[in-house]
Amino acid sequence: MGEGILRLGFVDVRVTDLEAARKHYVEVMGMQETARTGDALYLKGWDEYDHHSIVLRQSDRAGLVKMAFKVHTYEDLERLENQLRQYGASVTRVSNGENFKVGEGVRFKLPSGHTMELFVDMEYKGKALPQVNPAPWPEGLVGVGAPRIDHLLITADKPHETVDFLMKALNFYMSEKVVENERSETPISAWLFRSNTPHDIAIIPGKDEGLHHFAFWLDEFNDLRKAGDVFSKHDVSIDVGIERHGITRGQTIYYFDPSGNRNEVFTGGYIAYPDMPVVKWTVDQLTRGIFYFNHRQEWIEAFTGVTT
Amino acid sequence: MGEGILRLGFVDVRVTDLEAARKHYVEVMGMQETARTGDALYLKGWDEYDHHSIVLRQSDRAGLVKMAFKVHTYEDLERLENQLRQYGASVTRVSNGENFKVGEGVRFKLPSGHTMELFVDMEYKGKALPQVNPAPWPEGLVGVGAPRIDHLLITADKPHETVDFLMKALNFYMSEKVVENERSETPISAWLFRSNTPHDIAIIPGKDEGLHHFAFWLDEFNDLRKAGDVFSKHDVSIDVGIERHGITRGQTIYYFDPSGNRNEVFTGGYIAYPDMPVVKWTVDQLTRGIFYFNHRQEWIEAFTGVTT
Amino acid sequence: MGEGILRLGFVDVRVTDLEAARKHYVEVMGMQETARTGDALYLKGWDEYDHHSIVLRQSDRAGLVKMAFKVHTYEDLERLENQLRQYGASVTRVSNGENFKVGEGVRFKLPSGHTMELFVDMEYKGKALPQVNPAPWPEGLVGVGAPRIDHLLITADKPHETVDFLMKALNFYMSEKVVENERSETPISAWLFRSNTPHDIAIIPGKDEGLHHFAFWLDEFNDLRKAGDVFSKHDVSIDVGIERHGITRGQTIYYFDPSGNRNEVFTGGYIAYPDMPVVKWTVDQLTRGIFYFNHRQEWIEAFTGVTT
Amino acid sequence: MGEGILRLGFVDVRVTDLEAARKHYVEVMGMQETARTGDALYLKGWDEYDHHSIVLRQSDRAGLVKMAFKVHTYEDLERLENQLRQYGASVTRVSNGENFKVGEGVRFKLPSGHTMELFVDMEYKGKALPQVNPAPWPEGLVGVGAPRIDHLLITADKPHETVDFLMKALNFYMSEKVVENERSETPISAWLFRSNTPHDIAIIPGKDEGLHHFAFWLDEFNDLRKAGDVFSKHDVSIDVGIERHGITRGQTIYYFDPSGNRNEVFTGGYIAYPDMPVVKWTVDQLTRGIFYFNHRQEWIEAFTGVTT
Structure with a gap:
């Protein structure tokens, strides 16, 4: 037995111009390009040790192809596959190598229509620091120098169905949720975690299969200030920030990659545990939950209205 | 089934002057006093929701009475109890209420002689923030305003035996270890985790049953700068800092409570996962592993030589 | 002889509700109320030693009554008075006590119509720290806990005339200016200093006698993050931020006091010297000069359009 | 007329190995080498615009050759020369070019025996940022990336004589001083400024002509944390830090260049004005004035005992 789902393993994202995307993710965000196949780029952050955490895939539009979570052991994978089937999900096996550099896994759809995969093994690349007597940070970081990806936020027509799915079939825990009022329990939006961060995935209302953002x-x-400076120097389109989130207590800049995928640079937040009582945000205070400083209704509408 | 051990639940610590200790932990560290029994004080940080994370117990000397880790479910507790027995540990049951405000659990000794307990339930107190639409931090924090405890570091005559015990019987994972040289595997010291922090507990060479420090x-x-200022204003005895750790990448001040228990205020460090390869520190670079700035042999000797 | 103008001594500002203003400046900004007269409040920051740096005056509208700069010596005052007269300004003497707690000075109008005064002496109050063996910061700071005021920004129909006046008659130096293009010299806007900060006063185009903001x-x-959190908790209306300025390199939040006077919390910036070559911003890059992250034309228009 | 002494213009320092010094100041500190003559290197920080702020001079020992302060105008220079002569100083004229890239000036000795010079003009090099539409920081900073020098601290057998000299003949102002007790006025040590920083020069007891440190x-x-990391990576010998100063409120790391000259990286501190009342530190609290966290007598003795 193991620890179940460990983290967001990788996001597989569509971009409309692979070279522009490479420049952005490598030269601005400071990711390392670990491989290139015909139509896709594979990237990792300096503090990540698996082969990649982002796949950029040439397409005619932006958006999420799929997300894959890393599972601790094959025993866990089998257990989760069983849980998924018991929950009624249609699960297919992914063979070793079907995903470049990724071992055997399973694939299924969330109620929201998003494709999710689970895998156990990915080729090991190692951090940008030695395994023996490492310095606290590597030399030669480029641009923002993001150490790793953190989470993603998806949209769903009926968020609570996907929230239920993730919690019951995959043992995600909930840190925070938006509800109608103090006495409501049904999540309008929810922040879920498997690691001890406040969210590995979050679900907000919107179109099915939609990607709101993935975060570094x-x-x-x-x-964040350095990131903002780097974004400005490189003409990256900033959406919102520097802002504080009420939800998660994190601090943030939202911005767009050259294809229009929204990204976030995120820091802060508390340590989350499965026994932590869920924090509720009522809709009347939601603007503060999203942007704690500039809690303006029109900002929130623009922010939540644009997805890929 | 659940997530096994979640975190360091509480430390039970001897102090030689309960009132002086109260002043220190409440007025300097900013902990909340949640209860007082005949000879003991119960304290929690503002971001903790269980009844207490520290028990201060009147004694004629400083040191650790015991440490207790919180386990997710009773099913986990039973599983871990079995693992402990299979590993050959002598386990006794702790009844509900035997520890003030704490539910049923188990007690056993580490190979190093330290008493450890596991428990599932503790009376709920709640964070110093509301559960609905909370601000990112509470008003009226006192002194250092430490949000929570983080980890502890104990000493053992044969550290590797206790490291083995924690990993095999309790499913701790190792983030970093000190070894003789690059090719050595046997840990001279080790940093172990159950949460995604670089350490929930660490073991260094020293006397059995010894406490090196517990950390906020x-x-x-x-x-840290604010903490150092507060310490100076209150004549708290600072041991070392502000320093950077090579090991964990964390940043730190070490200091002593009025009874001579060493404490730490700690921040930073990476996110640790069970599949992360273990970082090795060779003894010739150990001074940098401990104090990255002032990596002086004499400091390390003084630092590691004093325990309670 | 002395050092001439030392700093922005105080701003005298109209507010529409003195009690609401008191709550804001004392309970949110953390200023100390040092006196109250019939229709005015006197405030200082914890790191200021003169009796006040802000006068809030009951009125039926917001805006600036006048600004007063502190001059080092009476010899300097006389010299500056002569320079003002030589420059053609109409200067009147201000008698000791005409301004509450302020000594003798001079009054004149800028070409932009703003009333400015110079004074040498103000009643001494002292910082919120002792003069002997002070700690680095005082206990009991409230809200934002702003240590002092920093600068103000005014609007003028013909900014370059006021810029000339301040530089020639009062020996202000210029750190940065907005110009039409690289080869232009005439300032469309300018940042001027007497201290070693990038600006004690700045002038941008707009109506004569207008106040754009004064800054803490x-x-x-x-x-800044703490300030943003405090503003949100107290429902202070945030205008823009957290942002980086290209001009001055400072970092900022703009917000409004309850009467609609725009204020700023400002940090960062370089050390400015009289021999430093003036930095130029061309109008095509001005949005980045003002808000380096979110350099949007519509923001700039909203930002520069609202004055009191 | 002008503003008198503007700042510490440059320090001229002896090093025992010019190439080792170059590596340290350029590759570790991130200074730009602007010229090299037979036995000397000329360096500036990225935010400095004059040709150099440090001269490194090959010698058989470490220490200060001289310090030079930049004066605003030649009228100021003449005025200060007169003041120096009135004070009884023996002043000699320095011809244009006698100091590499430096214009005409004056030279004299402090009562402590240190050689000091004043100059008005130095060849202009410009910051590492463009004069038009500059980004807030330049690309490609190396190591610590220190923007500029800040101050120096010298030792004197009779500090109060040199303090008097600097204040009366050169119009330095005092921010803080060490005195025997609360009622004492005679400075045992003193921190003096001409800019609005808490010190451009400080004087502590010790041998005449001694250099305690110069600071970035x-x-x-x-x-500071980044600097400490860089120092450790490059095996720079750290003396003390990260520490807080009680005096100036600054934060600091002290370290040695390869020749044994003590340097400091310094940040923080308040804005100082000529009319600010002098802060007093009594000798019984001096350890806290120097190292606010680790205020240990033996540290202070080691710290103040080593000079060049």
């Missing part, structure tokens, strides 16, 4: 972790608040 | 989490680097 | 200094970037 | 400015507290 930054180590501290000042790194 | 602070949210960011600047909070 | 904060000691570091993280303090 | 860093923009914020987190930059």
